[in-house]
Amino acid sequence: MKKRATLLLTAVILSSQIFAGCGNQKSDESAAASISNSSLLSASSASGASTSTAYPLTIQTRGSDFISIDQTFEKVPERIVTANASSIDMLYRLGLQDKIIGTIAIDNEPGNEWADLYESLPKLGDKMTISKEVIAEAEPDIIIGRSATFEEGTFGSIVELNALGINVYAQKASDMSTAVTMESIIDDVRNLGEIFDVQDRAKEYADSLENRLSTVTKTVRDATGTDIKKVVVMATYQEGNFVVFGANAKLQNGILQTLNAENVMEKGGNGLTLENMVSANPDAIIYITSTRNKDIDVSAKEALLNESLLSSVPAIADKKIIEVPYDAFMDYGVRNFDTLEELADFLYNK
Template sequence: MIKNLAVIFSVALIYSTLIISCKQTNKTEPDKTNINKYIGEDKKTIYPIEVISYDSNGKPVTQVFEKAPSRIITTNLSAIETLLELGLGNKIIGTTKPDNEVDGKWKFAVNELEQIGDKMTTSKEIIVGKSPDIIIGSAKGLTDQYLGSLSSYNAMGIKVYTQSASIIQNNPKLTTIIDDVRILGLIFDVNVAAENYAMQLEQIYNGVIDKVSKKKTSNRLSLLPMVAFDSEKKSYSSFTVSEGLQLDILNTLNIKPGIEGASLNNNYENLIGINPDIILYIKADRHKKLDDVAIDFIKKDALLKHISAVDNNRIYTVTYDNFMDYGARNFATLLQLYESIYGK
């Protein structure tokens, strides 16, 4: 398990380095789909439509839809849950296995979907064999090495919509999740349902912004995202919150990253040196045994008692899917953190 975790974080670190290089040269606004151009007065989609999708390198690729797709393959939980919110569950013919045991509103609906395999091992041939007319999910896994590239699917007549919120090269904000909702509404001609759902998410987002503006001070607390704390080795790892959706969550809450980038196998000396005001412990099924004892151990360890987060009882927990995915769960985490830090 630990070996697998090391591999995962090593890949994440390499990926983050590549993204930084991309962001230094990509200073233009990302291409966006003109939704209003294709919606009639009756709120129905006027086909054909052109939708901007992105490949794994952040390159925009136009997808043309002559009609609403009817056979969907999804590659992550946030895509599934968004489609379910829009009433499109009956169109999902298969999905890759969720990273973690699913909880929440759509638990049973998600578990009833056919799983076509793990996202790290499922081949393009398996996906094509299901005869989808569209694939929806994160851009990260859509490479020839893993699930297959956007261009290779397009060459076979299969459309691909990659979530705008997953295009890290564009440094996405939380509002891109809402953009994805409206674009999916356009693609599948469920614009009214999409607009209603988008407005719900906007209400949460704008509500937190308004509340924080009334309570924030010039002293920004620092947050360390911690994962896989090992009480025996006294080590931990960390995801990056220096870009994308995670940074936007912090900025919205007037919080700053405790560290820049992601890191693997940090020690006590490192943690004490960072001295974060907040520890956000991210739980995942793959290291459940570590997670079960981590928080209690950190709170009781004599060497860590003077860390600001421990001393001020600011250790909060969140699941991987609620913090690192690309959907409504990110807004739930935003609200959870606001209430934990500022009060209800």
């Protein structure tokens, strides 16, 4: 605790500097050019020469500013803080749940398989109350979450957290500055396997995800022609108004592309009306449910199907509306594979 307190007092001064002592430093332009962000795996892991991690291990990760920053691990991290649902899920699948010493409270219901684990974890705060100071008090070795989480201020940028002696892994699947696909989630699994020296387990699970992705890709290829299915991803439908999630959501757009589908709404927004839905004329609707909107969501699908102004819209006429929990589609983890398979069945087999 004394070491953390000293680091905390000096964080404001140090946060703008390069922290050579922590082994974490911003890469200069030449280093960034030589190390591709498409893979964070070390040379030994990528070549298959060894299934054990050689420490010290240095990887690159990117926060909300999308600047690559080196993270050096001198040994296996033993104390983890998670910042979103999908990071808990991935750690659980890799058998690393006992290393989680705290989490940020999630907004929606946890996945069934790790619900008991989530309930047992200390909650360090929620998105509105958490701070880097509170995180530092928990003394984690590493914090894992989506890129957008790590920004200056309340939660802390990667540089600020490194100043407190905390390494960061921002999920590659959440990096909005790059082309994100389902393969990005698989990369995250492999990268965590290397960081925590569980590479054999990570490879086995990553390979299973690769097989699932290949199966869906073949199903879609066999079932589709050249026509791309038009989809609206929406939420909180009430009295003719609703919210949409746009095609600028990178991973979600990648999911739809895998399914030979496209989000017809270029950008997300609220206050849309029935006229917008008629104009979009989707073949299918993905309706996103959430805990906070459960009172609205319970009757939304039926209300859409019974709306006379939408009767000519293919998604309504063909009753092609599917309800998907928020974290199963909008988060950045392995649960998205369940959703991918569910959507493939919904679009092509029903």
